[in-house]
Amino acid sequence: MQKFGMALTLRPILSIDQHDLSKKLCTVKDGKNMKGLLRGASILSSATIAWLTSSEVAYSSTDIKINPVYEVGELFELGIQLSYVLLLLALLGVGTFFVIRQVLVRRELDLSAKELQEQVRSGDANATELFELGAVMLRRKFYPAATKFLLQAIEKWDGDDQDLAQVYNALGVSYVRDGKIDKGIAQFEKAVKLQPGYVTAWNNLGDAYEQKKDLKTALKAFEEVLLFDPNNKVARPRVESLRERVNMYKGVPVKSKER
Structure with a gap:
């Protein structure tokens, strides 16, 4: 230091006064406290990062477990939607089939009626x-025209009486559907008189009497059907229903257990 012309007065370390020493000790303590705080903050931040990382891992693992459930649910909903679509297509197909069938039947009836009307005119x-x-007119629901041609057929009839019974039955159906129940009943009775085993005419007669609220006579007509056809699907349920309505079992003695 003398070389550079500078003088430096050195003070021994032991000569540091108590006030400076206390300041330095406080500074050292503050530094230690600061290091402790920094170390705690570092530990806390490390723990937070570790917790967040573990949470993300747990969430990702949960997401991995839930995804297959979602996929199964979506597949199930897709299956239901496909089932509805297939059902709708099936219903549309059935409806289209019946519509086409009705159109073809109507066309066939129109052609038959046209040909027959030409023969009648000639x-x-x-x-x-x-x-x-x-x-044909009866099937087309032209009841007055059907009645007209059926009456003409009866006037010109020269064939078998059993076949004539079919004409009377058709005429009776035309009258009943046209709201003339009494005239229809008269035709059905003529039909079963000509052909006693004509179960279709008996069923029509029973139905006409039931429409007229004459339940007992209707029951007798349906019972006649069962004499010729015991398993007739039209007459059997009607007989059971009418028997309950007219109380046919009142006063009938019940057989004893011994008998």
Whole structure:
């Protein structure tokens, strides 16, 4: 230091006064405290990062477990939607089939009616053709026209009486559907008189009497059907229903257990 022309007065370390020493000790203590705080903050931040990391891992693992459930649910919903679509297509197919069938039947009836009407106009139609034309009009729900041609068929009829019973039955159906129940009943009775085993006419007669609220006579007509056809699907349930309505079992003695 003398070389540079500077003088430096050195003070021994032991000569440091108590006030400076206390300041330095406080500074050292503060530094230690600061280091402790920094160390605690570092530990806390490390713990926080570790907790967040573990939370993310746990969430990702949970997400991995839940995803298959979501996929199964989506597949199930897709299956239900496909089932509804297939059911709708099936219903549309069935509906289309019946519509086309009705159109074809209607067209066939129209062609038959046209041909038969031409024969009637020409005067060459016989009783059978008049009956067929009346039946076509009946199926087309032209009841006055059906009644007209069926009456003409009866006037010209020269065939078997059992076949004539079919004409009377068709005429009775035309009257009943046109709201003329009494006239229809008269035709059904003529039909079963000509052909006693004509179960279709008996069923029609029973139905007409039931519409007229004459339940007992209707029951007798349906019972006649069961005499010729015990398993008739039309007459059997009607007989059971009508028997309950007219109370046929009142006063009938019950057989003893011994008998």
